[in-house]
Amino acid sequence: MKTVVIIIFSLLAISLSSRSQENDNWLVKKIKGADSVLLTSHTATAGVRIIDDSTGQDLPLPKLTTAGRPNYNIVKEQRLITGLQLDTLIKILDRPFEDRTVEMGKCYIPHHAIFLIKNGKTSYIDICFGCRGYDTSNDLSKLYAFDRRKWIELEDFFRRLGIDYELPLQSE
Numbered sequence: 001m002k003t004v005v006i007i008i009f010s011l012l013a014i015s016l017s018s019r020s021q022e023n024d025n026w027l028v029k030k031i032k033g034a035d036s037v038l039l040t041s042h043t044a045t046a047g048v049r050i051i052d053d054s055t056g057q058d059l060p061l062p063k064l065t066t067a068g069r070p071n072y073n074i075v076k077e078q079r080l081i082t083g084l085q086l087d088t089l090i091k092i093l094d095r096p097f098e099d100r101t102v103e104m105g106k107c108y109i110p111h112h113a114i115f116l117i118k119n120g121k122t123s124y125i126d127i128c129f130g131c132r133g134y135d136t137s138n139d140l141s142k143l144y145a146f147d148r149r150k151w152i153e154l155e156d157f158f159r160r161l162g163i164d165y166e167l168p169l170q171s172e
Contacts, residue, residue, distance in 0.1 A: 025094075026142070027093060027094060027140075027143065028090055028094050030116060030123065030139075030140070031086070031089065031090055031093070031116060032086075032090070033118060034116040034117055034118045034123075035117055035118050035119065036080060036115075036116075036117040037080070037081050037082075037086055037089065037114070037115070037116055037117075038070065038078055038079070038080050038081070038114075038115040038117065039078065039079045039081060039089075039112070039113070039114055039115075039158060039161060039163055040070065040075045040076075040077060040078045040079075040112065040113050040115065040163065041075070041076045041077040041078075041111055041112050041158075041163050041164070041165035041166060041167075042064070042071075042074040042075050042076055042110075042111060042112070042113060042165075043062060043074045043076065043111070044061065044109050044110065044111060045061055045062060045063065045064045045074070045110055045126060046061060046108055046109065046110055046126075046135070047107055047108045047109035047110070047128070048061070048109055062074045064110075064113060064124060064126050065122050065124065065137075068120065068121055068122055069117075069120070069122050070113075070115050070117075070122060070124075076165040076166075077162065077163045077164075077165050078163075079161045079162070079163060081161070085161070088157060089114070089157065092150060092153045092154050092157060093150070093154075095149070095150060095153075097144055097145065097146075097147045097150075098147050098149060099147035099148055099149075102145040102147075103132055103148060103151075104131055104132050104133050105130065105131030105132065105133070106131060107128065107130050107131040107133075108128050108131055108133045109128055109130060109131075110126045110127055110128040110133075110134070110135065111127075111128065111129075111165060111166035111167075112126075112127040112128075112129060112158060112163065112166075112167075113125065113126050113127060114127070116140075122137070123136075123137045123139050123140050124136065124137045124140070125140060125143065127154075129151070129154075129155050129158075129167055129168055130168055132146065132151050134146070155167060155168075
C-alpha cells in the first residue's frame with residue numbers, strides 16, 4: 001500500500017511539474033512560433049496630448065497597430081531579429097522575476113515595441129523605458145512584471161541593435 005501511494009504521489013508531482021513548465025514557457029513558444037519578430041522605436045502612443053493649433057482641440061494619438069499590423073507610419077527605427085538576437089531576446093524575457101518589488105513610474109509614454117507577427121496577426125509589447133511600464137496585446141496580457149535586471153538587459157539590447165530613439169540617457 002505504501003508503495004502505491006509513493007507511486008501515485010510521484011506521478012502527480014511529475015504531472016504538475018510538466019504543467020508548470022508548460023505554463024512558464026508560453027511566451028517562449030509564442031516568440032519561437034512567430035513568423036517575424038520586430039523591435040521598433042516609435043512616436044508616442046500614450047501619455048501625451050497633441051493639440052491642433054487651429055482649433056485648440058485634442059488630436060487622437062496614433063495607434064500602435066492598424067488593421068492588425070504594426071503601424072509603420074509611427075515607426076522611427078526597426079530591426080527584424082532572428083538567430084542569436086532572437087535567442088537573446090527570449091533569454092531576457094524568459095528570465096524569472098527576482099526583485100521583491102515591481103518598480104514603475106507614472107509617465108507611461110511608450111516609444112518602443114516588440115512585435116510578434118504570425119500568419120498576419122500581430123501581438124505586441126509596447127514599452128516605456130522612462131517609467132518602466134508596458135502594455136500588451138490581449139494575447140500577451142498574462143506577461144508578468146519585469147524586474148530591474150530585465151529592464152536593464154532589455155534596454156541594453158535595444159541600444160545594441162541601434163534602436164535608441166527616445167531611450168533615457170545612459171548613466172555612466
